[in-house]
Amino acid sequence: MQIVINALVLGIMYILAALGFAFIFNMLGTINLGHGALYMVGAYLCYYLCAAAGINNWIAMIISAAVLAVVGLLLERVMFRLFLDNFDRIVMISVGIITICQTIANLLTGSKALVIPSYANGLTTIFGMSISNERLVTFGVGLLLLLATLYVVNYTALGRQMEAVAQDRLGAALQGINTNRVSAAVCAIGVGLAAVAGCFMGAYLGLSSSMGDTMNLRILMLVMLAGAGSMNGIIITGTVMGFLDAICQMAFAGNAGSAVPIIIIVILLLIKPKGFFGHDA
Amino acid sequence: MKQPVLKGKLSLLILCVLFFVLPLALNSRSWVDLFITIVVNMVGAVALRLIVISGNLSFAQGAFMGVGAYTAGMLAVYLNVPIWLSIPAGAIMATIVGLITGWPFARLKSVYFSMGTMFMGQALMLMISAWPLAGGALGLQRIPSLTSALSGVADVLHLKGYQACYYLIFLLALFCLVIMYRMEHCRIGTTLRALAQSEEVAASIGVNPTFYRLLAVGTSCFCMGLIGGVQSHYLTTISYSSYGMNTTLWIIMYMMIGGTGKFVGPLYGAIVISIVQGIANLLTSLSGSSNNESFVAFAHWLGANSAYTPFLTAAVLLVVAYLLPGGLVGIPDTIRANRARRAEKKEAAEIAKGGSK
Amino acid sequence: MKKLIALLLAMAMVFALVSCGSSSAPASSGAAAPAESAAPAQDAAPAQDAAPAEDSAPAEATKTDTLKVGLMVHTTGWFAGVDTPNYNEFNAMVKFINDNGGWTVGDTTYTLEAVCVDGQSDYPALRTAAMSLVDSGVKFVVETNDFWVNSCADVFEDEGILHASAYCVSNATGYLIPENPLAFTGSDGTVGDYQACFAALHEYYPDVKSVVLANDDNGLSTESLDLMRSYAAPYDIEVLDTMVIYPGDTTDYSSYAKQIVDSGADAFMGNGSPDAYGNLLKAVRALGADTVMACAQGKPISMLMEYAGEKASYNGFSLGTSSREADQAKNPQMLNDLVQVVAQEYGDDAAATFDGAAANTLYMMLLMMQKAGSVEPKDVAAAWTAGGQVESIYGTTNIGGTETYGVENHAIGHPRPVSVMNPDAEGGWEFKDWIEISIP
Structure with missing residues (x-):
């Protein structure tokens, strides 16, 4: 029972972190390896707003998300738009960004414990299982953001434009959609969401320069498994990942506990080479 | 049309001579070690390019190097296998693992292939780190060292121990590079390029895509395993973390910075980035023999602030990516x-x- | 044109960062230069005051010279966060010695010159770093961890360089072995950590009768269980067979917390990193358990509490020091002085997380130079191997380790501080007395 709760909460955390990545991947069809680094930057920014400037952590999170959204706009301008069909260049720039972000994080971290003040304290008991409020809040916000994203994608004009751009960029442009504006919006939202995820995980686990790497791998697995173009799919794959991790952590000691889920994901990916819910794009 | 080919060969020849002569002339441990790093990175980058010309970007190169290194290291540690057997065994093991995993992965396309191989590489290394016999997360310690194995040869040739190590690694690397060069410049290379253009068209004229892809993957893994195996003896301690995502990403960077268009590209990439990454250590070593006070002070200052050197590497990356x-x-x-x-x-x-x- | 602007932006970003970073840089490099001129012979007397150490130093030093001391540290890559204190404290130690007139060995007063190299958290790069230290003419090298340096110990042995690791994560990593006669360690490492931990558990949590070992997948193998049991035996504490081992890249500690709670142990112990242990404590408390946390690491308890959160911070201790003014009376004077230098050079945060392993390793080397009356690595090694008792920054220190490591007198045993969580105390924790440790 405790495992189920763990798995669900963990699943939502992964989904929260993966939302922004999936957004960019689905709409622009390209992989942003720097997502983990941006997620880390969001968390660090939030921490410094809280610790140095003394701002309330919720407000700090919103500011951090807003700043990162601007960074997203900038990235779209200097990276995605220039090299949309050139994966090599994007990987190079991503690695450049990761290197810069991690080096700064290393310099800032020093020997201090960096933890964003908790968003909620205390425990709640559900069905006789105790669970920390912090995780419940993360769960709630994750769910809320997920629903909001799904709403935007499925029921708004912007969402329909995104879908059109994702399916056929040129065709969408011919229909009078400003494709650049749409991809800019996608990047801003995607990177902003990364920051939100970073803030929650920064409060839950603390900050480190490698927090992005750890999450990046999980995000990639989750999104690849769902497949390109499927926002709905990541709900399921995210939950699956949560269960895989929670169960394997109980069943295997040490690093095997994180190796086994990866192997299972690889096998699943080999069965369905384009993900389980994606369209053939 | 003829000219570029000749030019390419000429620069290869110059590089080869430089890499043969310089370590002999530079009578310093850290220079020779830098050359070893460069040579290892070169093989990594060129081996990756062999897969890339068939249209796929593999993210598991570091892991195959790790398989070679661990195989060679463990054979030597537990079974006392001499190095001239353990290193080829590492290469063969890496090839086998590469072929076994490469076969199903041939189904994956573009981004899915890249990410799939990335996960697989990560899983491989995590499994090794979870294996107590392989030294667990602390890594495999006390592998018989290359220096002592080569001490006899070094004496005969009047070389220092570390120079003998370099020349063995250099010869193995040269062997790998020649194989890959030949492969690329015969029909196999043409076929691989055709596969990158369109697998369907290639298949329609009777080319078996899976066979050729596996050939490329197998050769690439063989080279990675060979160089990993010799590296494990050189380092005497290896850890799974040296063969994880980071290493793979940097191998990809060596290749991309050099340029994937020509065979020599990854070689230049490996040279430039290896030097930039090791610049602080290189200057520190030079400071030992320098009498110029301001240079020594600068070298020590750079050494004390080496936390900033990744910015340099990132700058090189961005310059190349954009310009x-x-x-x-x-x-x-x-x-x-x-x-x-x-x-x-x-x-x-x-x-x-x-x-x- | 667009590309050019994009590039300019990126470059501007990089250089802005580099330049804002380097504003703090000259502190470490500047340390050597002024000290060089400020080390005339007559300063030798204060040097002896500052070093509460030794008798064997001669009364008068007539010559001056520079002595290069090397530090192999990971300032980039994944290990950088762990190694930052080592870097800070080593350089603070060098500055401390130089500011007090240098270090007198025989008839010469030496000004120390720190040569730092970056191992980039990677074995091949570490070996390169080791070689550049060799080429830079260093004869004494401090490294930070035994398992790292294993990849280049042979280089130092070949070149006759004395190398000592600041920390030994295990007695079986193959670093302190007869084949490495010039390898030493300048703190009591994991072995000392666990001994101190059991002693502290007995002292402050006498109700604890069983302990489950919890660790990241790094160093603690099933074989070390026997060693643990031998440390626990005098206090009548049972060490459970089950171990909780979590991977290095854990994103959720709940499952591991559940394993700890399910094991039924009264306490969990291990030398995981502060973030891991803080999070583990938080997750254990989230399950509603009051299990005692025994963190076998020299990291300050305040750091752990930061990760665990206020609500979870009770029933736990670590082996961290304290730089609080009220606690300073309990510390050796030298440690307090050194913490002050760290605070000056690297800020109060760095001082609050003082650990001292790398600084103490350097200090041990310096003491042994005085004892040997020579700065030849071989003589210094012989002086160290001869054993005995010295005053290190941690207080009275016994050279030993013959039984533990299987090589004669290459390690040291020194007192360990204990910080205990106490929600009623100031700051939520109190600083207890140091615990005597001997490494047999």
Whole structure:
């Protein structure tokens, strides 16, 4: 029972972190390896707003998300738009960004414990299982953001434009959609969401320069498994990942506990080479 | 058309001679070690390029190097296998693992292939780290060292121990590079390029895509395993973390910075980035023999602030990504293209001027 | 044109960062230069005051010289966060010695010159770093961890360089072995950590009768269980067979917390990193359990509490020091002085997380130079191997380790501080007395 709760909460955390990545991947069809680094930057920014400037952590999170959204706009301008069909260049720039972000994080971290003040304290008991409020809040916000994203994608004009751009960029442009504006919006939202995820995980686990790497791998697995173009799919794959991790952590000691889920994901990916819910794009 | 081929060969020859002579001339441990690093990185980058010319970007290169290194290391530690057997065994093991995993992965396309191989590489290394026999997360310790194995040869040739190590690694690397060069410049290379263009078309003229892809993956893994195996003896301690995502990403960077267009590209990439990454350590070593006080002070200052050196590497990456579409090796082409574009613009402007008259 | 602007932006970003970073840089490099001129012979007397150490130093030093001391540290890559204190404290130690007139060995007063190299958290790069230290003419090298340096110990042995690791994560990593006669360690490492931990558990949590070992997948193998049991035996504490081992890249500690609670142990112990242990404590408390946390690491308890959160911070201790003014009376004077230098050079945060392993390793080397009356690595090694008792920054220190490591007198045993969580105390924790440790 405790495992189920763990798995669900963990699943939502992964989904929260993966939302922004999936957004960019689905709409622009390209992989942003720097997502983990941006997620880390969001968390660090939030921490410094809280610790140095003394701002309330919720407000700090919103500011951090807003700043990162601007960074997203900038990235779209200097990276995605220039090299949309050139994966090599994007990987190079991503690695450049990761290197810069991690080096700064290393310099800032020093020997201090960096933890964003908790968003909620205390425990709640559900069905006789105790669970920390912090995780419940993360769960709630994750769910809320997920629903909001799904709403935007499925029921708004912007969402329909995104879908059109994702399916056929040129065709969408011919229909009078400003494709650049749409991809800019996608990047801003995607990177902003990364920051939100970073803030929650920064409060839950603390900050480190490698927090992005750890999450990046999980995000990639989750999104690849769902497949390109499927926002709905990541709900399921995210939950699956949560269960895989929670169960394997109980069943295997040490690093095997994180190796086994990866192997299972690889096998699943080999069965369905384009993900389980994606369209053939 | 003939000229570039000749030029490519000439630069290869010059590189080869330089890498043979310089370590002998530079009588210093850290220079020789830098050359070893460069040579290892070169093989990594070129081996990756062999897969890349067939249209797929593999993210598991580091892991195959790790398989070779761990196989060689464990054989030597537990079974006392001599190095001249354990290193090839590492290469063979890496090839086997590469072929076994490469076969199902041939189904994956583009991004899915890249990410799938990335997960697999990560899983492989995590499994090794979870294996107590392989030393667990602390890594495999006390592998018989290459220096002592080569001490007899070194004495005969009047070389220092570390120079003997270098020449063994250099010869193995040269062997790998020659194989890959030959492969690329015969029919196999052409076929691989055709596969990158269109697998369907290639298949329709009777080419078996899976066979050729596996051939590329197998050769690539063999080279990675060989160089990993010899590296494990050189380092005497290896850890799974040295063969994880980071290493793989940097191997990809060596290749991309050099440029994937030509065989020599990854070689240049490996040279440039290895030097930039090791610049602080290199200056520290030079400070030992220098009498120039300000240089020594600078070297020590750089050593004390080496936490900032990744910014340099990142700067190189960004410069190449934005300004040099063909990588380092494409610089002449880039300049030519820029000149042509400028000339065209000028011409267009002149025509426009003429039109308005 | 667009590309050019994009590039300019990126470059501007990089250089802005580099330049804002380097504003703090000259502190470490500047340390050597002024000290060089400020080390005339007559300063030798204060040097002896500052070093509360030794008798064997001669009364008068007539010559001056520079002595290069090397530090192999990971300032980039994944290990950088762990190694930052080592870097800070080593350089603070060098500055401390130089500011007090240098270090007198025989008839010469030496000004120390720190040569730092970056191992980039990677074995091949570490080996390169080791070689550049060799080429830079260093004869004494401090490294930070035994398992790292294993990849280049042979280089130092070949070149006759004395190398000592600041920390030994295990007695079986193959670093302190007869084949490495010039390898030493300048703190009591994991072995000392666990001994101190059991002693502290007995002292401050006498109700604890069983302990489950919890660790990241790094160093603690099933074989070390026997060693643990031998440390626990005098206090009548049972060490459970089950171990909780979590991967290095854990994103959720709940499952591991559940394993700890399910094991039924009264306490969990291990030398995981502060973030891991803080999070583990938080997750254990989230399950509603009051299990005692025994963190076998020299990291300050305040750091752990930061990760665990206020609500979870009770029933736990670590082996961290304290730089609080009220606690300073309990510390050796030298440690307090050194903490002050760290605070000056690297800020109060760095001082609050003082650990001292790398600084103490350097200090041990310096003491042994005085004892040997020579700065030849071989003589210094012989002086160290001869054993005995010295005053290190941690207080009275016994050279030993013959039984533990299987090589004669290459390690040291020194007192360990204990910080205990106490929600009623100031700051939520109190600083207890140091615990005597001997490494047999």
